[in-house]
Amino acid sequence: MKNDQRDYLHKPMRVGSFFAGIGGICLAFKNAGYEVIWSNEMDKSACKTYRKNFSHLLIEGDICSLKPTDKIFKKVDIITGGFPCQAFSIAGHRKGFEDKRGTLFFKMLPFIDEYKPKALFFENVRYLKTHNGGETYKKMKKVLEKRHYYICDRVLDTCEYSMLPQHRERFYMICFKSKKHAEKFEKYGWPEKIDPKNRLPFNDIINKTADEIHYFNNYPWYYKDAIKEIDDKSAFYQWRRVYCRKNKNGVCPTLTANMGGGGHNVPLIMDSRDLRRLTPQECLRLQGFDDKIFVFPDDISMSSRYKQVGNSVSVPVVQSIAKNMRNILENLEE
Numbered sequence: 001m002k003n004d005q006r007d008y009l010h011k012p013m014r015v016g017s018f019f020a021g022i023g024g025i026c027l028a029f030k031n032a033g034y035e036v037i038w039s040n041e042m043d044k045s046a047c048k049t050y051r052k053n054f055s056h057l058l059i060e061g062d063i064c065s066l067k068p069t070d071k072i073f074k075k076v077d078i079i080t081g082g083f084p085c086q087a088f089s090i091a092g093h094r095k096g097f098e099d100k101r102g103t104l105f106f107k108m109l110p111f112i113d114e115y116k117p118k119a120l121f122f123e124n125v126r127y128l129k130t131h132n133g134g135e136t137y138k139k140m141k142k143v144l145e146k147r148h149y150y151i152c153d154r155v156l157d158t159c160e161y162s163m164l165p166q167h168r169e170r171f172y173m174i175c176f177k178s179k180k181h182a183e184k185f186e187k188y189g190w191p192e193k194i195d196p197k198n199r200l201p202f203n204d205i206i207n208k209t210a211d212e213i214h215y216f217n218n219y220p221w222y223y224k225d226a227i228k229e230i231d232d233k234s235a236f237y238q239w240r241r242v243y244c245r246k247n248k249n250g251v252c253p254t255l256t257a258n259m260g261g262g263g264h265n266v267p268l269i270m271d272s273r274d275l276r277r278l279t280p281q282e283c284l285r286l287q288g289f290d291d292k293i294f295v296f297p298d299d300i301s302m303s304s305r306y307k308q309v310g311n312s313v314s315v316p317v318v319q320s321i322a323k324n325m326r327n328i329l330e331n332l333e334e
């Protein structure tokens with residue numbers, strides 16, 4: 001049977017998404033042929049951006065106030081969760097489960113118990129795996145294994161597994177109800193490394209100039225001496241407290257949620273006019289969103305735009321995983 005005939009016969013698998021942000025994971029699953037039927041997000045501004053770009057049900061509010069028996073929810077085949085990472089991130093204080101944000105993962109469990117999805121997809125910072133000597137992750141795995149899920153996990157760097165020129169190491173957990181599915185995914189499901197020659201060129205991402213507000217000399221942390229050496233107009237640089245470092249492998253440093261405020265770790269580029277930060281539109285491209293289709297509502301502040309896109313995911317990486325999950329779930333008997 002040809003693949004397209006098979007696709008026609010299958011009803012799309014249904015996805016429910018927690019901690020949806022602006023919908024990077026939802027977009028990736030949608031592009032991979034799933035139907036996202038509901039999602040949940042607490043941040044008002046992220047919800048506005050989400051609604052501008054998706055028409056399915058978005059439940060706005062704290063996950064802690066939701067119950068799987070609420071009529072608003074429908075049963076799904078897959079649950080996804082890009083749960084908050086501050087409690088595990090190197091950028092935060094890494095208090096793990098002592099930080100309320102570190103326990104939100106467990107708030108998805110009642111939904112998993114109620115719907116018993118065939119598969120689960122989680123994404124987080126790479127430090128989650130080693131946080132507290134591996135104890136944090138061990139607890140997460142334990143509660144999933146108790147529910148008879150088989151877990152595949154891996155750290156993937158966006159610039160190695162997609163054409164996007166962004167260094168972004170993230171921890172991916174893919175869980176299956178069927179052992180056979182998990183074994184198949186572990187063998188064949190992870191995305192393959194790309195040839196670095198195929199990476200999107202700098203000029204496909206970066207515009208020739210930008211609005212005045214993005215230029216470096218508007219910022220109080222501007223040290224003229226530190227930027228004397230910056231002359232490469234097709235390289236990504238990174239501000240390091242008091243100096244600027246060229247990113248030698250030609251990729252952009254990890255986009256972060258606080259890059260709108262300037263300062264440490266902010267990616268910078270020298271365009272045809274002057275030194276500047278990236279625009280939110282360029283950041284969307286670096287996460288693999290098509291910025292001609294995916295847009296921010298006009299009333300979203302500049303700092304929220306950076307936060308939303310920095311908090312999101314690299315869409316093509318998630319999309320390859322989602323596509324491979326679907327192939328296995330649809331074509332291999334449990």
Ligand SMILES: C[S@@+](CC[C@H](N)C(=O)[O-])C[C@H]1O[C@@H](n2cnc3c(N)ncnc32)[C@H](O)[C@@H]1O
Binds near residue numbers: 019023043311312
């Ligand atoms: C790392 S971001 C996930 C972003 C998402 N994967 C995307 O592609 O945009 C985590 C999200 O969880 C949301 N969040 C934090 N606490 C929450 C809660 N208690 N209930 C619902 N959402 C929450 C945050 O507002 C944030 O958007």
